[in-house]
Amino acid sequence: MLHILRERLENSERTLHYATLGIISGLLVGAVILGFRILFELPQYALLPSGILDDYESLSLWQRFALPFGSGILLGLALWLSGDHKTSTGLVHVVDRVHNHHSVMPIRNAIVQFLGGAIAISGGQSAGREGPAVHLGAAVNSWLCRVFSLPHNSLRILVGSGIAAAIAASFNTPIAGVIFAMEVVLMEYSVAGFIPVIAAAVTGTIITHTTFGAAPALNVVDQNLVSLLELPFMALLGAAGGLIAGAFIWLQKKAARGRSLHVLLRMTLAGGVTGLIGMAVPEVLGLGYDSIQAAMLGQMGLLALVTLIVSKLICTTVSCGLGMPIGFIGPSFVIGACLGAFFGACANLISPELTSPIGFYALLGIACSMGAILNAPLAAIIAIIELTQNPHLILPVMLTVITANVINNDILKQSSLVSAMLAITGSKHQLSPTRNLLQRLVVGSRMDRKIATLPDKLSLDTLNALANEDINFFAYKYDHQWFAFERNSIKQDLDSLNEIACTELSQSPQRCFAINHQATLLEAHQSLREHNCDALLVFRPGRSQPIGLISRKILNFVIDMD
Numbered sequence: 001m002l003h004i005l006r007e008r009l010e011n012s013e014r015t016l017h018y019a020t021l022g023i024i025s026g027l028l029v030g031a032v033i034l035g036f037r038i039l040f041e042l043p044q045y046a047l048l049p050s051g052i053l054d055d056y057e058s059l060s061l062w063q064r065f066a067l068p069f070g071s072g073i074l075l076g077l078a079l080w081l082s083g084d085h086k087t088s089t090g091l092v093h094v095v096d097r098v099h100n101h102h103s104v105m106p107i108r109n110a111i112v113q114f115l116g117g118a119i120a121i122s123g124g125q126s127a128g129r130e131g132p133a134v135h136l137g138a139a140v141n142s143w144l145c146r147v148f149s150l151p152h153n154s155l156r157i158l159v160g161s162g163i164a165a166a167i168a169a170s171f172n173t174p175i176a177g178v179i180f181a182m183e184v185v186l187m188e189y190s191v192a193g194f195i196p197v198i199a200a201a202v203t204g205t206i207i208t209h210t211t212f213g214a215a216p217a218l219n220v221v222d223q224n225l226v227s228l229l230e231l232p233f234m235a236l237l238g239a240a241g242g243l244i245a246g247a248f249i250w251l252q253k254k255a256a257r258g259r260s261l262h263v264l265l266r267m268t269l270a271g272g273v274t275g276l277i278g279m280a281v282p283e284v285l286g287l288g289y290d291s292i293q294a295a296m297l298g299q300m301g302l303l304a305l306v307t308l309i310v311s312k313l314i315c316t317t318v319s320c321g322l323g324m325p326i327g328f329i330g331p332s333f334v335i336g337a338c339l340g341a342f343f344g345a346c347a348n349l350i351s352p353e354l355t356s357p358i359g360f361y362a363l364l365g366i367a368c369s370m371g372a373i374l375n376a377p378l379a380a381i382i383a384i385i386e387l388t389q390n391p392h393l394i395l396p397v398m399l400t401v402i403t404a405n406v407i408n409n410d411i412l413k414q415s416s417l418v419s420a421m422l423a424i425t426g427s428k429h430q431l432s433p434t435r436n437l438l439q440r441l442v443v444g445s446r447m448d449r450k451i452a453t454l455p456d457k458l459s460l461d462t463l464n465a466l467a468n469e470d471i472n473f474f475a476y477k478y479d480h481q482w483f484a485f486e487r488n489s490i491k492q493d494l495d496s497l498n499e500i501a502c503t504e505l506s507q508s509p510q511r512c513f514a515i516n517h518q519a520t521l522l523e524a525h526q527s528l529r530e531h532n533c534d535a536l537l538v539f540r541p542g543r544s545q546p547i548g549l550i551s552r553k554i555l556n557f558v559i560d561m562d
Helices: 002-009 015-047 061-082 090-100 107-122 130-147 152-171 174-186 191-212 228-260 263-280 289-296 302-321 329-350 358-374 377-388 391-411 417-424 433-440 460-467 521-531 552-561
Strands: 451-453 457-459 473-478 481-486 499-501 510-516 535-539 548-551
Touching: 015 107, 015 130, 015 152, 015 191, 061 107, 061 263, 090 130, 090 152, 090 174, 090 417, 107 130, 130 152, 130 329, 152 174, 152 191, 152 433, 174 191, 174 377, 228 263, 228 302, 228 329, 228 358, 228 391, 228 417, 263 302, 289 329, 289 358, 302 329, 329 358, 358 377, 358 391, 358 417, 377 391, 433 521, 433 552, 457 460, 460 499, 481 535, 510 521, 521 535, 521 552, 548 552
Parallel strands: 451 473, 510 535
Antiparallel strands: 457 499, 473 481, 481 510, 535 548
């Protein structure tokens, strides 16, 4: 049964099979995300005096320093002693693996993310849980593909499904999970790709609903846009959000220069900075959803909002820049909420009768901050609408998000934070329609199967018999290396021979390297370029004879036919 499934998955249009895998992967990812949440939430119940999640404000002055500082030291020691000090994690790592390493996710990195992320979040670092969730979701499905030896074209699709399930399970947002996976990570929209991603997102959300309930992550009352006259002021909010996003990206690039330091020093420094600022601004500690709620309800003054924006910017950029295994989208929510609440409070002071509630502005601030930092306007718009379940946000949120993205991209000339961090590590996005096409197809589905393997020597009668068969290529092994040649390249002056060696049979034999039949055409293309050859022999694992041949000519034909 399993080999039949593998054959079906070689065709990325097999929606039934991919939908089934999406459901299975959603269950696995949902369970892992559930375990991750339990791992960082249980210590908070024990460490925080109030026993309330994320209530780091209940700690004493010195405890607010000791907890993040101590967790930074603990994390640094763990990474140093385990030899994982150079292990990359989070959203940037996932995008790099998807676009530059055929979506293969090392399991060791995922373990570091799972344990290290829990230590950092429960230790009060200025963190987000979405980066670890994305990494874990992608790693679970990458592992699933490897365990069942699924074709490599399904790996990218299932990694996207794992990401969608992780976001959906973390925030009760199945649609936002789908759009996030497509826009931020895969950077491609395709009908075939949507099916398993949607199935996984729905399944992950069901697990969260069953465990934590179906309430949206942001608990807000139904709010409407009071007047169209507010739109220019909301556009101004979007512009400010773009400037803040640009500052966030710039600061994190500067902080990333410290990654050459010893891991113990990096983690201790990050924890110490957060602890020192946390002594004066306790709201900066933890995930910050309580601060988002306070900002939306108008419970924070203008000075407190500005202070928290600056504090969160510093703590998050230092921690993420120095390589802590945490996410940055959650902190961007806090920064955006405070920025929006600031503009909302100012608008209410100017014209209270024509101004929407402060919470309405806070939601717009969250969207424009997230959209500009990730350069993902659609994901930000969908996320905020689904988080709040408020359709009245559509018009103003579109205006603020687009304004923020224009300011960050065109005025400040900043790329997304993910692209900026990839550039620092020497990686980059490699996007093109041709590349995406080659990743969707496997070698086994496009190879030339009309191939025969020759013995070391063969008689003229055997050669004539083979010539009458429907064969395009001949392959043979000589001195532990494989060679192949086309049928029409066989020498013509063989009539006087009774026996001939394979090495003397063709006018132009070519050395060929091996490739797995489950590899993608992109892997075949890269292998041809790496070995500077024109064809690869295709093998099944455990088989000693080639089952086909993939050539540059075949790859060019596939590209031309698209």
